[in-house]
Amino acid sequence: MKWTNQAEIIKQLSDRQVVNHLYLTQGIILAITMIASIFLFPSLTKWLDLWKYDVNEILIYGVSAGFLVIIIDVLLMICLPKRFYDDGGINEKVFRSRPVFEILWIAFLVAFAEELLFRGILHTTFGYITASIAFAFIHLRYLTKPVLLISVLLISFYLGWMFEVTNNLLVTITAHFIIDFILGLMIRFKIMG
Template sequence: MKDKYSGVIKELSDKELLFHLYLTQIILLTISGILGMILMDSFVEFLRLFQWNDKNILLIGGIAGLAVVILDLFLMRVLPSSYYDDGGLNERIFRNRSVLHIAFIAAVIAFSEELLFRGIIQTHAGLVISSLIFAVVHYRYLFNWFLFSNIVLLSFFIGYLFLLTENLWVTIFMHFIIDFLLGVIIKIKYQNNKQEGMFHE
């Protein structure tokens, strides 16, 4: 199954991968809209999920996001590279993007995923169910026990912060920080490796 998945990824161009990424986010937003209309009593209830005037957005969301990235970078250094093998998908998505495009991708993913998994599902089904669904939706991580464990723990952590702050902007900002910084790091590493390869030729 893993080999079949990797084969499908390799056959897709970078442009096609990006298209599928955005399509997935549109699907998640559509599901959020449908579930929101079914489960929420009013639009006011929906708006209560978002509190702009909250220092926790930067304080908790920002610090938590940075902490996750720092821990990730540390683990990448000390653990075998196979532990972080996702079939090359993340590298394919971020390696040739501009920093601005990476920021846009990270913002779209953070908003759509947090709206559905924390704002809609966790609010109505609880932390455990939303965290497990979040992990399973990240299908490619199912083939790597370390990455899957990682995404489960991260999902519970993000869910707990939402439980604590009751503000979706906190978890959206945290999610954005993680995806944006790791995306930029992937881009820099790829460019450095490419330059080293050209230098040694």
């Protein structure tokens, strides 16, 4: 299968099929995370140390970062041609006809699963750079879209930096959730589309 054919494959799938694939991949990510954590963390306490309900950290780093990324993304969408943000229709199929509650659930699931794997497992085990590059790599559909690839890579390094500073998964999950939820709502309600 060639990268250029991905958009054609996506067009053949229904919105529900794309969403079901998303649920499946997030389930796989969670399963990998749980299995890896058994082998990579010497105790449950070490895993739980990554979870700190620190409202200041969550607001200062997580919430503000989420909104900063959204603002930058919106500015880029205004300034750049629409084709630069075309991901082959995946995000549109995921969000365009979902009820708000399901968009909220999808955004939470993706933020939770991906941050557990990339910050909780990969970052703590292999370091900041490896985890950030791996995060960008799983977004394979962006490889032929330089703006999207650079954007996801910078966001990944930003989330990784926040984790370096706070060592708190709740911070990165919050930022990731805000980004995905607001962008999902923008697609759903055709804002900037």
